[in-house]
Amino acid sequence: MPLFPEEPQIHESVPGPRATPAAGRTAPTPRPVPGPGPRPAPPRGAPASSVRPGKPGPAAPPRGPVAAPPAQRTSSPQPSAGKTGTAAGAQLQLIPAPADGAIDAADEAVDLLLDSGRAPSDILVLTTGETHPWAAHELSFGEASYWAQHDAADDVFYADAGAERATGRPVVVVAVNGGTDEVTAQALPAAMARAGVLLIVCGDPQRINTVLGTHA
Numbered sequence: 001m002p003l004f005p006e007e008p009q010i011h012e013s014v015p016g017p018r019a020t021p022a023a024g025r026t027a028p029t030p031r032p033v034p035g036p037g038p039r040p041a042p043p044r045g046a047p048a049s050s051v052r053p054g055k056p057g058p059a060a061p062p063r064g065p066v067a068a069p070p071a072q073r074t075s076s077p078q079p080s081a082g083k084t085g086t087a088a089g090a091q092l093q094l095i096p097a098p099a100d101g102a103i104d105a106a107d108e109a110v111d112l113l114l115d116s117g118r119a120p121s122d123i124l125v126l127t128t129g130e131t132h133p134w135a136a137h138e139l140s141f142g143e144a145s146y147w148a149q150h151d152a153a154d155d156v157f158y159a160d161a162g163a164e165r166a167t168g169r170p171v172v173v174v175a176v177n178g179g180t181d182e183v184t185a186q187a188l189p190a191a192m193a194r195a196g197v198l199l200i201v202c203g204d205p206q207r208i209n210t211v212l213g214t215h216a
Helices: 099-115 133-139 143-152 181-194 205-214
Strands: 091-096 123-127 157-160 169-175 195-203
Touching (some): 133 143, 181 195, 181 205
């Protein structure tokens, strides 16, 4: 039996604030959900919390407004919800994405989580293939500085799925952006163990289910 549902969506239990219209006035149109967009890396020596980490690059095109809750995806068709519980009781959700779009999908998932009220320190992002651009940038200053940000636990942290030093957080987002089937088969159960309440996997559902079924 496949581990992941084919078409689940992100569903956070804590929606963002909703405006209540005054009597006789029309409620304003909900604000657009921000996309991944550029997130400049902090200069060397700057506090880790001064800039929220993210994938550098051109800004994403503007999206249209969506109805509450703000954690609803707007850039892809809205599938019916699908949930699977892990052994630790964490909710498991899948965002379909090709390998070369998995990091972008993970970045968008992080944005939606933050918009819905999640603290940056609650989120860990893992990659099975190429290192996330933010992690690659921070590692260029040395592993001591990189892991010091992890240990401070005051912002979103990005790491390779095989990094044993990366500890668990309430929410873990996995970008299946490459790597061998063996790497993927090992990374996903490890990510489940790290997730406290929510595990989000961004990748090709067919490949993920095939890999886990083969290595079960």
